[in-house]
Amino acid sequence: MKYLGDVPLYTRAHYARVLTPQLPKQAFEPARSRLLLVPMWLALIATAMLAIAVWGAPWFVWPLLSVVIGVSFAGLTFIGHEVLHGGMTRGRKRQHVIGFIGFLPFVVSPRLWTAWHNRAHHAHTNLPEDPDAYPSLDRYRTERATRFAVDAFSLGGRRWRGVLSLILGFTVQSTHQLVSAHEKGMLSRQQQWFAIGETMLGVLFWGTLAWLVGFVPFVFVFVIPLLLANAMVMAFILTNHSLSPRVEINDPLISGLSVTTPRWYDLLTLGFGYHVEHHLFPALSTRYAPQVRDLVEQTWPERYKSLPLRAALRALHRTGRVYKDAITLCDPRTGGEFPTLMPGAPAVTTSEPMVVPEAAVFAA
Numbered sequence: 001m002k003y004l005g006d007v008p009l010y011t012r013a014h015y016a017r018v019l020t021p022q023l024p025k026q027a028f029e030p031a032r033s034r035l036l037l038v039p040m041w042l043a044l045i046a047t048a049m050l051a052i053a054v055w056g057a058p059w060f061v062w063p064l065l066s067v068v069i070g071v072s073f074a075g076l077t078f079i080g081h082e083v084l085h086g087g088m089t090r091g092r093k094r095q096h097v098i099g100f101i102g103f104l105p106f107v108v109s110p111r112l113w114t115a116w117h118n119r120a121h122h123a124h125t126n127l128p129e130d131p132d133a134y135p136s137l138d139r140y141r142t143e144r145a146t147r148f149a150v151d152a153f154s155l156g157g158r159r160w161r162g163v164l165s166l167i168l169g170f171t172v173q174s175t176h177q178l179v180s181a182h183e184k185g186m187l188s189r190q191q192q193w194f195a196i197g198e199t200m201l202g203v204l205f206w207g208t209l210a211w212l213v214g215f216v217p218f219v220f221v222f223v224i225p226l227l228l229a230n231a232m233v234m235a236f237i238l239t240n241h242s243l244s245p246r247v248e249i250n251d252p253l254i255s256g257l258s259v260t261t262p263r264w265y266d267l268l269t270l271g272f273g274y275h276v277e278h279h280l281f282p283a284l285s286t287r288y289a290p291q292v293r294d295l296v297e298q299t300w301p302e303r304y305k306s307l308p309l310r311a312a313l314r315a316l317h318r319t320g321r322v323y324k325d326a327i328t329l330c331d332p333r334t335g336g337e338f339p340t341l342m343p344g345a346p347a348v349t350t351s352e353p354m355v356v357p358e359a360a361v362f363a364a
Contacts, residue, residue, distance in 0.1 A: 002248050004326060007303075007343055009251040015280050019295050023288065031285035034088050034270075037079055038098060041072040048072075049221045053213035062220045069221060070228030071268065073105035077233055078270040084114055087285040100198065105229055107202030108174045109195035115186040116177045122282055126246050126255035131177060131184065134242055134321045140332055155238055155313075156321035157331045167227045169234040232269065239312035240275040243319070244305070245340040246326040252279035253300060257341060258293070259309040273309060303343045 002009045048065040051057040057065065080102020082088055083095050099110030116131055124130045134154070135146050153169075155162035178199060181187040187195060210218040239259050247255045259273040266273060274289030281292060296304050307315070319338040320331035329338040 004245055004247060004254060005342070007254065009247060009249050009254060012250055012252055012280060015252065015296075015300075018299060019280065019292065022295050023291060027284060027288040027291065030087060030089050031082075031287045032088060034079070034082070034285065034287070035098070037075065037270075038101065041075045041079070042101075044072045045069050045076075049209075049213075052220050053217040063224070066220045066224040067228060070225035071232070073225050073229035074232035075268065075270070076102045076105060077229065078102075078272055080110070080113070081117075081272070082270060082285060084110055085118060086283040100202075104202050104205065105226060106170055106174055107199050107206070109178065109198035109202075111191060111198060112174070112178055112181060112187065112195040115181060115191070115195075118282070120184070120186050122279065123250065125250055125252065125279060126241050126244060127248070127250065128246070130241075131186070132173075132237070132241065133246070134323065136246075136323045137330065137332065140322045150321050151333065154321040155316045156319055157333065157336070158318055162317065165238065166231045166234045168230060170230050170237065171226065235309060235313060236269070236272045236275070238316055239307070239309065242321065243307075243312065243315055243329075243341045245342065246323055252276055253296070253303040253305070254343065255279075256305070257312065258304075258306045259312050260306060261309050276304065276306075305341050305343065307341075 045068075048068045052062055052065055079088070080099045083102060084099040086095065089095060089098070096110050099113065103110060103113060120129070120131050126133050128136070135143070135150065140146055140150060150156075153162065153164045153172075155165045177186075178192075178195060181195065182189050182192040206222060209222065213221060236259065239257060241256055244255050244257055253276060256276040256279050258276045261269070261273050271286030271289050272278075274286055274293060277289040277292040277296070278284075278286060280296070281288075284292070293304075320329040320336055322330050322332055324330040324337060327340050327342060329340055330336060331338075
């Protein structure tokens, strides 16, 4: 058995073997009724866009309509994520088509997403091979591009420009993954070209819309909504693993963090905050994530980690984004060191020290 300090590491399969018999059989069936959310979000997007570009809505209403579009963009993206994991339908062609629609706001190819997120990230979460993990100190020191990305854009070190990671992060990250997919071994050269083709199809769609509606309306029907959707998606992506330690084996309870949000926001984002639960059962619809959470809290109360989303974002802002070692984050510019979230630990602290205001909610 491998350990992280004195904490034993278990595989996802170990947790699944214990939890699966305790979950209802219907939990492992696709939640097909959730597919009805797709036409709902599309109708909201189309109505708001038409109101701005065709029906002559007053200019002072445009920002509100942009918010409606942005929230709907994010809603579609959360659907695309669950669909491509098999949580809503098992048919591969249906998954691909619905996944394309779901990720269309970000022009992310479903082919790329499946390779990047489902296979690479889920199989190597917070391991060195994880394409979503922040870098080690050695990599930070030896790679100029990595240093630039961490120092200029990352949400950490109390740098307020880190907000760029929220409003641009998913767009920038998906573009980088598309360009490097073959080099990283995620896609064959042929599959990478297919993914580029799917991406260009999305670019053509939004480019055509820009040409039809004009520059200023396009800012309100696409650009502003995309920034908002980025922020909604990245708030979860950044907090899911970036405060947690690096691991040697894929242990979802150690490498991940679930975040809590108000019930209405939980519904709006399709329960994406149940991220430890999602990594335990990726193909399970998040409709059943609360049941998984209850079982995990009962079985491994000392290992399960959860924070309010606001507290997790605040901790990201105040800590470093480079791994000095498996359990220590650092800010190479200042020399600050910060412990990662470990099972049973108190709130994240900084070298000042700082205590997260909403103390860590390590469910016990």
